[in-house]
Amino acid sequence: MERELLLLGLLRQGEMHGYQLHDFIERNLAFCTDLKKPTAYALLERMAARGWVTVQEVREGHRPPRRVYRLTSEGEAVFQRLLRDNLARFEAAKTGSDVGLAFVDALPRAEALRLLEQRRAALTEQLAAFQSAPTHAGSYQLLIDHQLHYLRSELAWLDDVLARMRAGRLRLVSPRSTPKPKSKEASP
Amino acid sequence: MERELLLLGLLRQGEMHGYQLHDFIERNLAFCTDLKKPTAYALLERMAARGWVTVQEVREGHRPPRRVYRLTSEGEAVFQRLLRDNLARFEAAKTGSDVGLAFVDALPRAEALRLLEQRRAALTEQLAAFQSAPTHAGSYQLLIDHQLHYLRSELAWLDDVLARMRAGRLRLVSPRSTPKPKSKEASP
DNA sequence: TTTTCCATGTAACTCGTTACATGATTTC
DNA sequence: GAAATCATGTAACGAGTTACATGGAAAA
Structure with missing residues (x-):
């Protein structure tokens, strides 16, 4: 429901057509x-079918008419509900890209270091992009602040891992015990 | 490809059947x-079809026979490739649940605070769960460390937001200017 | 004795993406 | 004159989930 929350929230500030909404999201909220x-487009049509927004076709020249969406009071109610729900809940992000770390010990230390330094470079690049972005007004800035905070935190952690690996202080299970884990135990 | 990386990585330590693999992931890597x-199950079958693993049916009693998967050398090669790729890349996690924050200014300050405190409670609960978890050997511990780091960072950020909101230091666009943004501009 | 666990799977479905189609209009 | 932009959409596909089915074994 985050997507509809987003669309409703944007429409709350004024009527917009699909292209506009998508474009805004892509540029600023990617x-x-x-x-x-x-x-x-499909989401907007569904929201219209549910009465959360109204549609009005506006034709101008010979291009496909803009389908301009406007929030209804029902839509506003839904927005309020979704917003409260969203704010009250916390969902830890599942990176998925973390999985590899569980297997670093499959590589020679030197190579693992090299690869993680590549990762670090990618991270700092993203961080730089956000740091150079202009400050916005309104609570939209919160999102950017959060992302900055998150990226810095990731960088700090990665640096810590790198430092520990370089110092050889990372206890890995390595010596290839091949324990034939047919039993019901944990910890790979 | 993270899912196959994970499965291959687990199979690297020894043969396992589907139920076992799923069970392990659900318990330890959720x-x-x-x-x-x-x-x-589908993934494992596909990996078998591609020659990354072999299957062997092991029947025991009258239950459905276990399909035991074993890594092939080709599978090992794929694992190596996927692992290097995974380690070198950084993908920022998209929470999605952040969206709501862009609209906090739609609620009265007091209520926003109340909701974010609920969020905070949910977060601390998850954090507590991880802190009380036992320490593991091997690089699996890295994942847990990372998660802990991440959750603590989220908590710190949320506390900062709460503090700023309480102090009224959060500049929100509020006063309902209703700017009719029909033009091509940004920043809602 | 009833529930949970073991162990597999299929079928239907939802969600979202990719690739494509259209055609005027503005920009280089 | 070519390329990008505006503005909509459809159709095919893929990945993943849910709900269901089966049936013995162990645990409560």
């Missing part, structure tokens, strides 16, 4: 949601 | 991947 064009 | 049973 780092927290990613919503493709067909998905956006 | 916080970073979530992989349902039918998905796991």
Whole structure:
């Protein structure tokens, strides 16, 4: 429901058509949601079918008419509900890209270091992009602050891992015990 | 490809059947991947079809025979490739649940505070769960360390936001200017 | 004795993406 | 004159989930 929360929230500030909404999201919110064009259009149509928004076709020249969406009071109610729900809940992000770390010990230390330094470079690059972005007004800035905070935290952690690996202080299970884990135990 | 990386990595330590693999992931890795049973089975079959693993049916009693998977050398090669790729890359996690924060200014300050405190409670609960978990050997511990680091960082950030909101130091766009943003501009 | 666990799977479905189609219009 | 932008959409596909089915074994 985050996607509809987002769309409703944007429509709250004024009527917009699909292209506009998608474009705005892609330009400014790509780092927290990613919503493709067909998905956006379909979502908007569904919201219209549910009465959360109204549609008005505005034709201008010979291009496909803009379908301009406007929030209804029902839509506003839904927005309020979704917003409260969203704010009260915490969902830890599942990176998924973490999985590899569980297996670093499969590589020679030197190579693992080299690869993680590549990772670090990618991270600092993203961080730099956010740091150079202009400050915005409104609570949208909160999102950017959060992302900055998150990226810095990731960098700090990665640096810590790198330092520990360089110092050889990372206890890995290595010596290839091949324990034939047919039993019901844990810890790989 | 993270899912296959994970499965291959686990199979690297020894042969296992589907139920075992799924069970292990669900118990120990739920916080970073979530992989349902039918998905796991299907993935394993596909990996077998591609020659990354071999299957051997082991029947025992009158239950459905275990399908025991074993890594092939080709599978090992794929594992190595996926692992290097994974370690070198950094993908910022998209929480999605952040979206709501862009709209906090739609609620009265007091209520926003109340809701974010609920969020904080949920977060500390998850944190507590991880802090009380036993220490593991091997690089699996890295994942847990990372998660702890991440959750603490989120908590710190949330506390900062709460503090700023309480002090009224959070500049929100509030006063309902209703700017009718029909033009091509940004920043809601 | 009833529930939970073991161990597999299928079928239907939802969600979202990719690739494609259209055609005027503005920009280089 | 070519390329990007505006503005909509459809169709096919893929990945993953849910709900269901089976049936013995162990545990409560």
